[in-house]
Amino acid sequence: MAPPVTELTDRARDIFRAVVDSYLVSGTPVGSKTIAQLAGLSLSPASIRGVMGELEGLGLLASPHTSAGRMPTDRGLRLFVDGMMQAMEPSIEERQTIEARAGVGGPVEEALAATTLALSGLSACAGLVMVPKRESTLRQLAFVPLSAQQALAVLVSEDGSVENRVIDLPPGMSPSALVEAGNYMTATLGGLTLAEARGRIERELADGRAVIDGVARTLIERGLAVWSEDANRRPVLIVRGQGRLIDAAAAADLDRVRDLLDDLEGKQEVASLLDSARAGDATRIFIGAETKLFALSGSSVIARPFRGLDGRVVGVVGVIGPTRLNYARVVPMVDFTAATLARLMG
Missing domain, CATH: 3.30.450.40 (GAF domain)
Incomplete structure (x- = not known):
């Protein structure tokens, strides 16, 4: 862990802050001559090098190679962020x-x-x-025919949002069967989430309690599947x-x-x-x-x-x-x- 800010001398804090500020702007190691040119320090490059060496010994600064200046380590940045940073509010x-x-x-x-x-x-x-991991609660479900082979599955959530998906129709699907499937889903699944709706439909079909014909069952399963698969891919x-x-x-x-x-x-x-x-x-x-x-x-x-x-x-x-x-x-x-x-x- 980095030493507390209070354990650094005033001179060490000033030099450390100057190194960090300069590095965050330039992205390159900072030399003692650069720090010496900053107003308010009034220190020679030699004095600054000595303090930078001490900070390096504390694990707060590092040098990528011998002739380079120094840059803050992750440990040094943590010290700066937690104890020295002065936040600037957004304009x-x-x-x-x-x-x-x-x-x-x-x-x-x-x-x-x-x-x-x-x-x-x-x-x-x-x-x-x-x-956000929010599951929509279903209010209404309907199927709108597009052609003999496809329909638009429409899902209306309790929050008023509407989602549409194009699905393939099973063979022999009549317009009246589309209406029947939509009415059944709205009456049976309203107020449930998609996951809950799939679970109920699967149970009712397995128990033989779903009062709909086989073609409508296939359509309902396809409609719920396409919505559930889409949600899982988000x-x-x-x-x-x-x-x-x-x-x-x-x-x-x-x-x-x-x-x-x-x-x-x-x-x-x-x-x-x-x-x-x-x-x-x-x-x-x-x-x-x-x-x-x-x-x-x-x-x-x-x-x-x-x-x-x-x-x-x-x-x-x-x-x-x-x-x-x-x-x-x-x-x-x-x-x-x-x-x-x-x-x-x-």
């Missing part, structure tokens, strides 16, 4: 951008994706959001703005960028990491090798849960980027985005 323009994207019409997933893309653009990171995680991870500094370290993009391809692992941020109300910051997933890519994740009207956590929003991201600016931006999404989900 009015940034707030308006996030709120405007969250206010787009259409399905919730589209608003989440649009908000995540806005967060990505403002933070210069990739934006992440976990899709991504647990929405990622937007991966291209922002490849900047000028990243071009010199393509292996790290490739590792990071590979991490994002394995969405389930990233989703599991975000899921660990669901507990509590505070923003979680995962820095580099502190998390096994990012040990190779040297990446950081900033994440915060957001809640629905009932107070339950319905998702997590955040960003992923290099460990040298601007924590002081991005952390409050993620906080504001989470608050915006909480209002959206309400």
Whole structure:
């Protein structure tokens, strides 16, 4: 663990902060001459080198090679984030951008994706959001004939949302049978989730209690199957703005960028990491090798849960980027985005 900030001398704190601030801007190791030129320190490069050596001995700074300057370690960044960072609240323009994207019409997933893309653009990171795991409760189901071979299956949820799917009709399906199947499903399955509806239909068919003919049964099974399969394929995680991870500094370290993009391809692992941020109300910051997933890519994740009207956590929003991201600016931006999404989900 990093030593408490209070155990560092004033001089060491000032120099450490200067190194971190400079590194987060440039992404390159910082030399003592650069630090000496900063106003307010009034120290010689030799004095600064001595203090930087002490900080290196504490595991807070590191040098990639002998002739290079120094850069903060993951341990050093943790000390900076937890004990020294001065947060910068989002500007009015940034707030308006996030709120405007969250206010787009259409399905919730589209608003989440649009908000995540806005967060990505403002933070210069990739934006992440976990899709809320909410199961729709069914109100009405119907089948509209399109041709002799296909029909449009229409599902109306209790929240008023409508979903349509084109399904293939079993041979011999008459228009009256379509109406019968829709009426049966509405009367029997209204108020249930998709999972509950499939379970009830399967039980009723198995027990012979379903008062419908064989063709209608086939249609009902197909309709429920296409909706359930579609729901299972929905991504647990929405990622937007991966291209922002490849900047000028990243071009010199393509292996790290490739590792990071590979991490994002394995969405389930990233989703599991975000899921660990669901507990509590505070923003979680995962820095580099502190998390096994990012040990190779040297990446950081900033994440915060957001809640629905009932107070339950319905998702997590955040960003992923290099460990040298601007924590002081991005952390409050993620906080504001989470608050915006909480209002959206309400």
